[in-house]
């Protein structure tokens with residue numbers, strides 16, 4: 001038996017490379033990542049390929065390992081190359097972010113030490129670090145010290161945690177769901193409506209509040225709807241506002257919405273996954289007002305703080321509500337709360353064992369300081385406004401409303417022919433071109449292109465490239481549709 005154990009040990013030791021091998025691996029991985037970063041300006045923001053990374057499947061897992069350089073070759077060809085390049089400053093579609101280098105190093109540290117960040121008792125420092133990040137965000141929002149929150153994988157799970165909390169805080173039992181009413185706009189992110197279903201609220205009554213001309217929630221219409229529902233004997237319990245919608249970047253009038261929520265004792269949740277960090281700049285604070293009056297909020301550090309994907313924050317003003325919906329046992333919560341009021345992430349979300357997400361946020365914020373984050377965010381606001389101004393110089397270009405934040409809509413309206421068809425073709429040409437990546441949307445049947453400016457790598461020259469690319473692509477569509485060039 002001892003011989004068997006020793007033989008197994010000899011093979012298992014393959015999992016623990018020695019110092020020299022570690023250095024070689026590290027150097028190979030760093031060289032690979034450096035090559036990527038050094039060419040990031042020239043790499044396409046979007047690359048259409050035939051193979052779509054299928055080469056990975058040609059190299060299935062096997063008993064014998066392969067060399068690091070072979071592995072990196074597979075990554076370079078099949079993962080780094082095809083499709084969207086979200087690390088590029090030219091990523092101006094959906095909602096970008098970029099991916100800070102210091103977050104990658106933070107992840108490296110977190111993964112090497114593998115601290116257990118779920119519970120305070122085994123790893124007080126790791127939990128304090130995460131809670132410190134949450135408390136900082138809570139103070140940005142203007143929440144009092146009663147607030148608590150947690151870092152999850154992204155905005156979708158963070159919204160879910162808040163919706164579940166709202167449901168429980170308002171005492172919505174299964175038998176009451178059908179007469180319970182939730183208010184939101186058609187512009188709310190789809191993960192919120194998905195969260196209703198997961199949270200057992202799929203049969204609740206959903207009221208889509210009309211939008212104003214800026215795609216913001218019409219607060220007066222909300223008040224009328226709630227009053228009518230009350231008069232009908234229904235139970236309005238939740239309103240979901242957005243501080244920066246994904247599609248149009250619109251910021252709902254949270255302060256006015258809060259008046260209605262307060263008057264009817266409703267939970268006010270704000271999805272600020274995209275827009276929340278614009279609170280770091282004065283220009284943003286002029287637009288995003290009244291967040292302190294909400295009951296819960298979601299902010300995505302992997303958007304507005306430029307972290308790599310994998311971090312979204314759920315924060316609840318009355319933090320014990322979040323714990324009441326998510327803690328494991330009442331006795332256990334008692335313990336967790338004993339430690340100087342430091343809550344454990346495991347009591348604040350469905351997760352137990354989890355990635356130590358605090359480190360990837362704390363390290364860049366501490367080492368860079370806040371100033372460059374504020375500057376990068378304000379730069380994005382002005383770049384978006386400048387882009388829109390420049391678009392207005394292009395004949396037949398129609399622009400959407402003045403942007404609240406850093407998303408703007410536009411479309412080309414050809415003198416003859418179907419505008420939707422033209423803009424669909426334009427989007428296709430933009431994707432084939434790939435210098436920068438833009439995405440499109442449809443609002444009330446009208447096809448628009450969007451610009452979403454949020455990567456820390458996007459600067460003036462990126463927007464200039466984008467404008468040039470749009471001009472080129474408009475020309476190509478005209479040629480394709482046999483329109484007279486002009």
Ligand SMILES: *Cc1c(COP(=O)(O)O)cnc(C)c1O
Nearest residue numbers: 154155156189246271273274312
């Ligand atoms: C991105 C986004 C979400 C979803 O967040 P993920 O991090 O992608 O899960 C939710 N709401 C808004 C407003 C968003 O922009």
